[in-house]
Amino acid sequence: xxxxxxxxxxxxxxxxxxxxxxxxxxxxxxxxxxxxxxxxxxxxxxxxxxxxxxxxxxxxxxxxxxxxxxxxxxxxxxxxxxxxxxxxxxxxxxxxxxxxxxxxxxxxxxxxxx
Amino acid sequence: xxxxxxxxxxxxxxxxxxxxxxxxxxxxxxxxxxxxxxxxxxxxxxxxxxxxxxxxxxxxxxxxxxxxxxxxxxxxxxxxxxxxxxxxxxxxxxxxxxxxxxxxxxxxxxxxxxx
Numbered sequence: 001x002x003x004x005x006x007x008x009x010x011x012x013x014x015x016x017x018x019x020x021x022x023x024x025x026x027x028x029x030x031x032x033x034x035x036x037x038x039x040x041x042x043x044x045x046x047x048x049x050x051x052x053x054x055x056x057x058x059x060x061x062x063x064x065x066x067x068x069x070x071x072x073x074x075x076x077x078x079x080x081x082x083x084x085x086x087x088x089x090x091x092x093x094x095x096x097x098x099x100x101x102x103x104x105x106x107x108x109x110x111x112x113x114x
Numbered sequence: 115x116x117x118x119x120x121x122x123x124x125x126x127x128x129x130x131x132x133x134x135x136x137x138x139x140x141x142x143x144x145x146x147x148x149x150x151x152x153x154x155x156x157x158x159x160x161x162x163x164x165x166x167x168x169x170x171x172x173x174x175x176x177x178x179x180x181x182x183x184x185x186x187x188x189x190x191x192x193x194x195x196x197x198x199x200x201x202x203x204x205x206x207x208x209x210x211x212x213x214x215x216x217x218x219x220x221x222x223x224x225x226x227x228x229x
Contacts, residue, residue, distance in 0.1 A: 101159050
């Protein structure tokens with residue numbers, strides 16, 4: 001079945017460091033791919049998305065490129081801030097899904113120190 | 115635009131009891147999905163409701179059931195609670211339209227503790 005695998009955390013970085021959180025997926029066809037973020041005490045929020053191969057999603061300085069050949073959707077940011085501390089989830093939506101079912105990775109906790 | 119709201123935010127139950135969690139979907143969204151997020155894990159899909167009917171279910175036993183109402187709000191019911199049911203229960207809404215990419219809008223969740 002479809003699945004998402006993320007690099008394990010926690011990841012601890014100093015402010016202004018570069019971030020990469022790896023995400024790979026297994027799915028038939030061409031799923032839509034997402035990064036959701038969960039700040040402490042809050043619900044999940046969509047960070048960025050990509051719906052077809054080679055698409056690049058971007059938001060708040062974060063980027064991720066949909067790589068069909070490597071079945072990956074790695075999250076990157078060039079310079080992290082303390083306010084980026086959160087748990088990041090990679091997720092996919094299977095083709096033909098008309099809303100509702102996302103398959104999530106296990107999450108990667110990011111802690112950014114001043 | 116009102117977002118997804120859930121109630122209660124926290125609750126404590128004992129084994130064997132029953133619980134009902136409630137969710138109001140975002141304005142204009144006609145599909146509601148429920149997820150279980152155990153501590154330190156990613157959300158797991160429980161089921162989805164569209165037009166007041168269950169439309170897709172994950173790997174959860176029948177004691178997990180739900181309802182959707184004409185105004186698209188929803189309830190999640192769990193019977194015969196077990197300790198492992200302790201988790202954050204997330205409700206998410208989305209518009210069911212052709213070509214939907216599956217983007218979901220989540221509430222802040224209901225934290226259930228089973229003692």
